[in-house]
Structure formats: C-alpha cells, structure tokens
Amino acid sequence: MRAGLAALVVAYVLSQFYRAFLPVMTPVLSTDLGASAEALSRASGLWFLTFAAMQIPVGWALDHVGPRRTAAVLLGVGGGGGAALFALASAPWHIQASMVLLGIACAPVLMASFFIFARMFSTNMFGTLAGATIGFGAFGNIAGSLPMAWAVEAFGWRETLWGLTAITITVALLVWFLVQDPPPVASAEGEPKGSLLTLLKMPALWLIIPIQFFSYAPSAGLRGLWAGPYMSDIYGLDASGIGLVTLAMGIAMIIGNVLYGPLDRVFGTRKWVVFWGNTLSALCIFGLWLWPQSGVASATILLAAAGLFGASFPAIMAHARSFFPAHLTGRGVTLLNLFGIGGVGVFQFASGSVFAAASAGGDPVAAYQTLFLFFGIPVVIGLAIYLFSQDRTD
Numbered sequence: 001m002r003a004g005l006a007a008l009v010v011a012y013v014l015s016q017f018y019r020a021f022l023p024v025m026t027p028v029l030s031t032d033l034g035a036s037a038e039a040l041s042r043a044s045g046l047w048f049l050t051f052a053a054m055q056i057p058v059g060w061a062l063d064h065v066g067p068r069r070t071a072a073v074l075l076g077v078g079g080g081g082g083a084a085l086f087a088l089a090s091a092p093w094h095i096q097a098s099m100v101l102l103g104i105a106c107a108p109v110l111m112a113s114f115f116i117f118a119r120m121f122s123t124n125m126f127g128t129l130a131g132a133t134i135g136f137g138a139f140g141n142i143a144g145s146l147p148m149a150w151a152v153e154a155f156g157w158r159e160t161l162w163g164l165t166a167i168t169i170t171v172a173l174l175v176w177f178l179v180q181d182p183p184p185v186a187s188a189e190g191e192p193k194g195s196l197l198t199l200l201k202m203p204a205l206w207l208i209i210p211i212q213f214f215s216y217a218p219s220a221g222l223r224g225l226w227a228g229p230y231m232s233d234i235y236g237l238d239a240s241g242i243g244l245v246t247l248a249m250g251i252a253m254i255i256g257n258v259l260y261g262p263l264d265r266v267f268g269t270r271k272w273v274v275f276w277g278n279t280l281s282a283l284c285i286f287g288l289w290l291w292p293q294s295g296v297a298s299a300t301i302l303l304a305a306a307g308l309f310g311a312s313f314p315a316i317m318a319h320a321r322s323f324f325p326a327h328l329t330g331r332g333v334t335l336l337n338l339f340g341i342g343g344v345g346v347f348q349f350a351s352g353s354v355f356a357a358a359s360a361g362g363d364p365v366a367a368y369q370t371l372f373l374f375f376g377i378p379v380v381i382g383l384a385i386y387l388f389s390q391d392r393t394d
Contacts, residue, residue: 004179007138008113011075011171015106015149016140017164018079018099020045020250021227024243030156035092037229038352043096044225045349050103052342053388054334056196057332058108064328066181067112076172078105080165087161105168110137111334112179118321118329119182126321130314131261138257141223141250146243153239173381190374196331199324205335207389208320212313212336213343214382215278216284218375219310221351223249226302226371233364237297245300251302256311264393270319271391278383281310282386285336288371311339322392327379347375 022029022044029035054074075370084099089095111131117129151160199205205215222230227246231237237245260277266272284306288299317336324332351374358370 004111004175005116007174007178008109008116009133009173010068010351011071011109011175012113012137013140013143014075014079014168014392015109016137016170017144018082018102018106018140019044019051019140019144019327020224020246021148023225023246024221024239025157026144026150026228026232026242027057027239029092029095033089033092033095034277035095035296037225038356039092040095041225041352042101042349042356043092045345045347045352046096046339047099047103047106048220048345050100050156050345051107052338052345054107055111055283055338055341058111059196059331059334061108061174062115062334063328067108067110067115068176068181071108071112071179072176074108075105075168075175079168079172080104080105083165087158090100099233105393107311109175110134111330111337114317114333115184115330118333119325126318128261130317131257131259134311134314135254135258135261136157138250138254141253142247145246145250149243161369164378169248182226195339199328199332199335202323204392208316208383209336209339211274211278211386212316212320212337213339214378215274215281215310215316215343216313216340217343217347218281218325218379219249219253219307222303223253223350223377224353225367225386226355226368230371231296231299231370234368235294238294240269241296245296245303248300248304248389249307253311256308257314260312260315268321269391269392270315270393271386271389274315274319275383275386277309277312278379281306281308281312282376282379282383285372285379289372292365292368292372302367316340319389319392342375347378351375360389364373 002234022040026040029040030106058070078101082098085094085101086098089098113133114130120131145354223246227249228242231242231245263273267273284302287302291298317333320336321332351371354374355367355371
C-alpha cells in the first residue's frame with residue numbers, strides 16, 4: 001500500500017507540474033509559435049475544464065474499476081500522448097489539444113489517493129493525509145517554475161517535453177504495478193446503491209460547493225498562467241525572473257496545503273479554518289488590485305500569500321467528505337474535485353477574454369486590475385454562501 005501511494009504521489013507531482021508549467025514558457029511559445037497570452041489562457045483553461053469533466057467518469061471508475069487501472073491507463077495514454085503532442089506542436093491549437101490530453105491524464109491521480117485514504121484510513125486522518133499529499137505533490141508546481149525555465153533554456157522546450165513524455169509513461173507503469181485496490185464496500189442494505197444524484201440531493205454539500213468552486217481559481221489561475229504575463233508586462237521580467245516569482249508562489253502553496261491539513265484537529269473546526277483562510281486569500285488578491293505597481297517584491301509577496309491562504313482544497317474536501325456515504329466515496333471526492341478544478345477551468349478560460357476586453361483601452365495596469373477583481377470578487381461570494389454551511393468534524 002505504501003509503495004502504491006508513493007507512486008500515486010509521484011503521479012500527482014506530474015499533475016501539479018502540467019497545470020502550472022505554461023507561464024515560464026510564455027516567451028518561447030510566443031516567439032516560436034505565435035501563441036498569445038489569450039491563446040495560452042485558453043490552453044490552460046482547457047486543461048482544467050477537461051480535468052473537471054473527467055471527474056464524473058473517474059468517480060464511477062474508482063468505485064467500480066478501482067484506482068490502480070483508472071489512474072495508470074489514463075496517465076499513460078493521455079499523459080504520454082499529450083506531452084508528445086506538445087513536443088511536436090507547430091501552432092497554438094496544438095498546445096491546446098495537448099493540454100486537453102494532459103487534463104485527461106491527470107484527472108484520476110489525486111482522487112485515486114483520496115479514494116484510498118477514505119477507504120483504508122480513519123476518517124479523522126483524511127484532512128491530514130490529503131493535505132500532505134497535495135503539499136508534496138505541489139513540488140510539481142515548483143518544478144514547473146524556475147527549474148522548468150532552466151530546462152527550457154538548457155535543452156530547448158521540445159527536448160524538455162520529450163523527456164517529460166518518457167517520465168510520464170514510466171510513472172504510469174509504476175502506478176500499474178504498485179497500487180493495490182481497496183476491497184469493495186456495500187451499502188447498509190448489502191448492495192452498493194446510490195449515484196451522483198444521491199450526493200447532489202444533500203443540502204449540506206450545496207453550501208460547500210460554491211467555496212470549492214471559487215476558492216482555488218485565483219491561486220491556480222495566477223500561478224498557472226497570469227503571474228507570467230503580469231510580471232513580464234508590468235515589471236519587464238524574463239523567463240528566469242518569472243520562474244523565481246512563480247517559485248515563491250509554489251513554495252507558499254506547498255506550505256499552505258501542509259498547514260491546512262491538521263488545522264481541523266488543532267482548532268476543532270473545519271468550517272472556520274476554511275472561512276478565515278480564504279478571507280485572507282481574498283484580501284491579498286484585492287491588495288494586488290489596489291497596488292498593481294507596488295514593486296516586484298511586494299507583488300511577489302501578495303501573490304505568494306494568496307497562494308498560501310488559498311490552499312484550502314484539502315480542508316474543504318475533508319469538510320465535504322464527512323457527509324459522504326462510504327460506498328459513494330469515489331463519486332463524492334470526484335464530485336467535489338469537479339467543482340474545484342472546474343471553477344479553475346471556467347475562470348482560466350474566461351480570464352483571457354476578460355483581460356483582452358480590459359486591454360482595449362491600452363493601459364496594461366488597468367487590465368491587470370480588472371483581472372484581479374475578476375478573481376477576487378467571486379471568492380467573497382463563495383464565502384458569503386459558505387457562512388451558512390454546517391460545520392462537521394470526525
């Protein structure tokens with residue numbers, strides 16, 4: 001079980017990498033393929049939207065096929081194929097198509113781990129294990145920053161993607177040979193019953209889903225795409241400079257994920273840990289809106305702090321997990337993941353059009369201020385709804 005979980009964590013490192021490596025490639029993809037910031041925002045958004053759409057079939061597969069085959073097959077075929085297509089790209093739409101394949105590949109890996117945690121470990125450890133997994137996996141977020149910039153400069157971006165193709169296929173094989181599926185679980189009546197609709201009929205989840213939809217979008221969107229253009233357009237940073245900024249944000253997100261995990265046991269609440277953490281994240285985003293030209297150092301601090309406090313994904317998942325029936329665990333965790341990653345995809349995809357419209361006046365500073373409001377205001381809306389949710393700890 002430990003070896004299998006380790007393989008899934010390594011697969012999740014790749015998932016974090018693939019959602020975050022585009023910013024440092026903005027200059028080279030713009031030069032070589034003519035890819036605009038809007039085209040890359042759509043590519044990044046397609047990754048998240050595809051990832052989210054895959055949660056429905058992945059949830060069914062986890063409950064009926066098991067995490068081993070689900071994760072290994074999708075990662076090997078989608079990940080290997082997507083990275084190879086990226087390496088062969090000759091037009092921006094090739095990048096977008098490759099990100100769709102990579103979204104398919106990455107869709108099951110974290111949920112496979114969560115499925116095993118929910119089924120094989122005590123319920124009060126779920127948040128801690130989930131936070132540790134996301135925290136360790138976020139090293140992929142770091143690898144997609146400065147190390148990726150160095151690799152591109154040293155070897156070329158196509159050669160780097162060929163190397164990633166080989167690594168992805170290797171990790172998929174490790175998942176296939178090392179992961180062990182938990183034993184099946186039946187409902188209280190003796191047979192597995194219920195469906196996604198069973199979960200959607202739970203009123204408690206509908207007060208948690210909005211904060212899941214809105215909270216991860218700013219940090220993922222800024223780290224995964226807009227930090228690069230922002231630092232390039234406003235401060236004139238090159239790929240290495242952007243890599244340092246996104247590295248700082250990536251480290252902050254790792255720390256946030258690890259810290260959020262056990263806080264429900266420290267404070268005896270899940271709801272208020274999530275609420276106040278995301279309140280601080282929203283304040284950081286509004287700080288970027290208020291002071292968009294405050295300097296590289298202060299902008300980096302605000303971006304990193306938004307990532308730190310916005311890393312509440314494992315805490316929200318643990319809160320929602322406490323309402324799931326055991327035999328619907330796979331569909332439960334993937335449902336919440338659908339809204340979390342789907343929110344990122346929607347905002348990432350729409351952010352390109354928002355930014356393009358805001359840029360029509362020719363003032364890049366005003367355009368980025370509009371972008372920060374676009375990410376910050378929905379978090380406040382999500383918090384207002386979440387305020388009425390039912391707190392629950394195990």
